[in-house]
Amino acid sequence: MATLKPVLVTRQVPASPRQRLYLVEVLIGLGVTAGHFFRNMGRWLSGGKGAVTYQWPEERRPLAPRLRSLHRLVRREDGSPRCVACMMCETVCPAHCIYIVAAEHPNPDIEKYPERFDIDLGKCVFCGYCVEACPEDAIRMDTGILEFSAYSRAGMIYSKEVLLGLEPAGADGLPTVQPPAAVIRRGFP
Amino acid sequence: MSALAVDLGIAVAKVGFVMGFVLNLGGLMTWVERKQSAVMQDRVGANRASIFGLRLIGLFHPLADAIKMLTKEDFIPARADRALFLAAPFVSVFFALAGFATIPFGDVLRVGGREISLQAVALNAGILYVFGMLSMGVYGVLLAGWASANNYALLGGQRAAALMISAEIAIGASIMGVCMVYGSLDLQEIARGQGAYWAGVIPKWGIFTQPLGLILFLTAGIASTKRIPFDFPEGESEIIGYFIEYSGMKFGMFMMADFVETVVIAGMTTALFLGGWQVPWLFADGFQFPGGLSVGLPHLVVVALQIGAFVLKVVLMCWFLMLVRWTLPRFRYDQAMRLGWLGLLPLAVLNIVVTAAVLLL
Numbered sequence: 001m002a003t004l005k006p007v008l009v010t011r012q013v014p015a016s017p018r019q020r021l022y023l024v025e026v027l028i029g030l031g032v033t034a035g036h037f038f039r040n041m042g043r044w045l046s047g048g049k050g051a052v053t054y055q056w057p058e059e060r061r062p063l064a065p066r067l068r069s070l071h072r073l074v075r076r077e078d079g080s081p082r083c084v085a086c087m088m089c090e091t092v093c094p095a096h097c098i099y100i101v102a103a104e105h106p107n108p109d110i111e112k113y114p115e116r117f118d119i120d121l122g123k124c125v126f127c128g129y130c131v132e133a134c135p136e137d138a139i140r141m142d143t144g145i146l147e148f149s150a151y152s153r154a155g156m157i158y159s160k161e162v163l164l165g166l167e168p169a170g171a172d173g174l175p176t177v178q179p180p181a182a183v184i185r186r187g188f189p
Numbered sequence: 190m191s192a193l194a195v196d197l198g199i200a201v202a203k204v205g206f207v208m209g210f211v212l213n214l215g216g217l218m219t220w221v222e223r224k225q226s227a228v229m230q231d232r233v234g235a236n237r238a239s240i241f242g243l244r245l246i247g248l249f250h251p252l253a254d255a256i257k258m259l260t261k262e263d264f265i266p267a268r269a270d271r272a273l274f275l276a277a278p279f280v281s282v283f284f285a286l287a288g289f290a291t292i293p294f295g296d297v298l299r300v301g302g303r304e305i306s307l308q309a310v311a312l313n314a315g316i317l318y319v320f321g322m323l324s325m326g327v328y329g330v331l332l333a334g335w336a337s338a339n340n341y342a343l344l345g346g347q348r349a350a351a352l353m354i355s356a357e358i359a360i361g362a363s364i365m366g367v368c369m370v371y372g373s374l375d376l377q378e379i380a381r382g383q384g385a386y387w388a389g390v391i392p393k394w395g396i397f398t399q400p401l402g403l404i405l406f407l408t409a410g411i412a413s414t415k416r417i418p419f420d421f422p423e424g425e426s427e428i429i430g431y432f433i434e435y436s437g438m439k440f441g442m443f444m445m446a447d448f449v450e451t452v453v454i455a456g457m458t459t460a461l462f463l464g465g466w467q468v469p470w471l472f473a474d475g476f477q478f479p480g481g482l483s484v485g486l487p488h489l490v491v492v493a494l495q496i497g498a499f500v501l502k503v504v505l506m507c508w509f510l511m512l513v514r515w516t517l518p519r520f521r522y523d524q525a526m527r528l529g530w531l532g533l534l535p536l537a538v539l540n541i542v543v544t545a546a547v548l549l550l
Contacts, residue, residue, distance in 0.1 A: 023404065026517065033229045033516040040228045051233045 063144055063173035068128045070145035070179070071119055071158075072166035074138050081164060082138035085112040089130035089139060097123035098130060114160060121148065122156035144169025145179045199305055204290075207309040210500070211289045211452050218448040218507060219251050225508070226515040254441070261437035266338055269434065273336035278435065278442035281329025285449040288322035291315030292456040293377040295466045295495040296473070299488060307466070307496070308377055315376035316364060319457060323413055324357045326450065330415075330422065333443070334431035345431035348522065349415055349422030355529030356412030356419070362537030363405035366544040367461050370398045380465030384472075390479045392469050395462035401540045403462045405533050410454035411513060412529065414447055418517040419525055455506035463502045466495040 018024050040050030054061045063069070074082045085102035103115035130139050143166045150156045158180065167177045220235065224247055227234020235247035265274055292315075295307030312318050327350050334346015368374055371382035385393040396403050412419040423430040432443045459465060470478050471494060475486035486494075520528070 029516050030512055034512055036231060037225065037229045037512070040231060044228070050228060050231070052231045053233055055233060055236075 057147075060174055063146075063169070065142070065169070065173060067144075067173070068126045068131075068141040069169070069175075070121075070143045070148060070166065071124075071130070071139055071141050071163055072143050072168070073117065073160060073163040074140060075164060081114060081117070081160065082136045083114045083117060083134075084110060084136055084138070085114040085117075086135060088133040088135060092129045092133040094127060094129065095123045095125045097121070097125075117160035117163065118157050119163065120157050122150075122153050140168070142168045143177070144173055144175040145177075148179045195303075199303075203305075203307070203309045207289055207292075207294070208286070210294075211286060211449060211456075214452050214503070214507065215445055215448040216251050218451060218511075219254060219444075220248060221507070222448075222511060222514075223247065223250065225511045229512070229515055258438045258441040263439070264434070264436045266434050268338040270336040270338070273332050274434075275439075277329050277333035277336060278439045278446075279329075280332060281326055281446040282442045282449065284322045284325040284329065285446040285453065288319050288450070288453040289456055290322075291318050291376050292453075292460050293380050293465055294499045295492055296381070298492050306377060307492070311375075311377065313373075313375045313378075316368065316374045316379075316461075319376075319453070320357065320361055320364075323360070323450070323453070324353070326413075326446065327353045327357075329443075329446065330431050333435065337431070337434040339434050341429050342431050342433045345422050345429065345433065349431055352415065352419060352422060352525060352529070353413050355526060356409040356533075359409035359529055359533035359537055360406060360413060362534060363402050363409060363540065364461065365537075366399045366402040366540045367395050369541070369544050369548060370395075376460050376465070380460055380467065383464040384467050386470075392464060392467065394464040394467070399462065399540070399544070401536065402544075403458070405537050405540065406462070407454075407458060409529070409533055410458065411510065412525065414450040414454055414510075416447060416451065416510075417514045418520050420519055421522050421525065451510050452503065452507060455503045455510060458506050459499060459502040463506070465502075466499040468494050468498045471495070 043050035076082050083100075084105075085100050087100055087102070090098045090100050097120040099116070099118045099120070100114050101116040102112045105111060105113040126141070128141055131141055145166070162180045165177070165180065167175075170176050223235035226232075235250045236244050238244070238247065238249035238253040240249055265271060290309040291312045293306070293308035298305040298307055308315075310318075330349040330353065331346050334342045334344070334349070337343070367379060371379045373379055373382070379395075383392065383394045387393060387397075391397060415422050423432075432440055435443065470476050471486075471491065473488075473491060475491065476482075476484040478484075
């Protein structure tokens with residue numbers, strides 16, 4: 001086991017005479033910011049971009065594909081949810097934000113299906129455990145949607161229907177569907 | 190037309206020019222402050238306000254500010270001293286605006302046998318007048334702090350008053366060297382005096398004759414505008430400032446007073462240290478370059494060049510003051526006090542002594 005070398009941390013570096021004069025350092029600092037000013041102005045005037053910031057929401061920064069964004073429920077070929085209501089995600093969820101109501105599936109090959117599948121995004125910590133835990137690959141966090149908000153706590157509860165309507169993000173990491181409007185579910189547990 | 194009416198017309202025109210210049214530049218500074226800070230910090234800056242999708246690099250933001258300030262609730266605290274509370278922003282903005290009156294923006298304009306001195310008010314003690322106006326600004330701040338019936342506002346007002354007094358004494362002392370070199374208290378005479386040349390090449394501007402005076406004046410000038418790095422009257426995070434109880438346009442007037450003071454400091458620096466309206470090697474009858482080359486120019490062109498040079502210098506100084514404001518971190522209160530009383534003032538006195546010694550020798 002490697003031992004860490006103790007490092008002497010000085011509380012304050014004594015100022016050199018030049019720094020104590022203050023004026024030279026001020027002029028150097030002004031030079032730095034003035035340099036940024038003229039460089040950026042040159043870029044602006046020559047039609048370039050003199051800023052490192054993105055002009056949200058017109059310009060969106062491409063996201064990494066592995067970024068965990070808004071959840072979605074994956075469908076089978078016939079359009080029904082892949083979820084078999086095994087409660088794995090609900091169990092593993094550290095924030096206890098997933099609520100599943102299971103029901104008997106008419107198809108004898110499938111044991112159960114979720115009658116209700118709600119995620120309380122007001123509680124969700126976006127840890128991705130639900131995605132990892134799911135044996136059916138029924139829940140993913142690859143929509144690229146980061147902008148969803150609501151005026152009430154109930155509005156942050158997303159239902160099965162909403163989550164099924166989402167699509168994965170495109171190759172550039174940007175969402176391919178609009179962020180869903182808040183869905184208010186009454187009578188939530 | 191009687192001579193009186195002509196005189197009156199000329200006076201109104203000059204005052205109108207100066208007021209229009211200062212107020213417009215002060216208003217534009219709200220935009221410059223946002224945009225310049227953005228460009229300096231690799232951001233885009235104000236560009237959201239738009240009219241029919243037209244954004245014009247954020248130039249509508251001052252307009253949006255005005256609409257917002259005029260439509261906000263006009264609030265007066267219940268226990269406030271109503272008269273003083275209402276008077277304070279007017280006092281602040283009036284003395285900031287009046288300061289520019291004696292700063293010359295050009296030499297003499299000769300029209301129809303008249304000689305018009307291009308400054309709003311020709312005073313032979315112009316510098317004293319500007320100091321008087323700048324230091325009266327303290328009253329606006331103190332009144333605002335006192336009349337708000339709020340301890341934070343009172344504390345902010347006290348801090349502002351202490352800062353502005355410590356800075357303004359240093360301003361007064363740092364200017365004396367300039368007055369001694371050019372032998373006048375009249376800003377027009379000082380500007381004329383800066384038209385002389387060393388060996389016919391280097392103009393005798395204040396920046397070359399009084400370099401220490403310039404640094405002291407700028408430092409104290411920035412302090413008297415109450416802006417960063419000397420913004421502890423506001424000191425956003427730890428004390429909210431003398432205008433905490435002000436809302437809407439009354440608050441806007443305090444902000445405007447700061448911007449106008451910045452313009453006045455820029456104008457004073459220009460008039461005292463950057464040659465005022467002087468263009469290098471431009472004399473009353475045209476350019477006379479050191480090499481012996483000379484270009485004759487008509488009188489009106491010379492006057493226009495002088496006014497243009499003055500405006501350009503003031504705008505550049507405003508840019509520089511903004512650069513300082515967005516570069517330096519805030520002083521601690523005791524540091525700024527020590528800088529004002531134990532740094533700037535003794536150095537300014539030293540500057541006076543050295544200047545006097547040099548002038549006598």
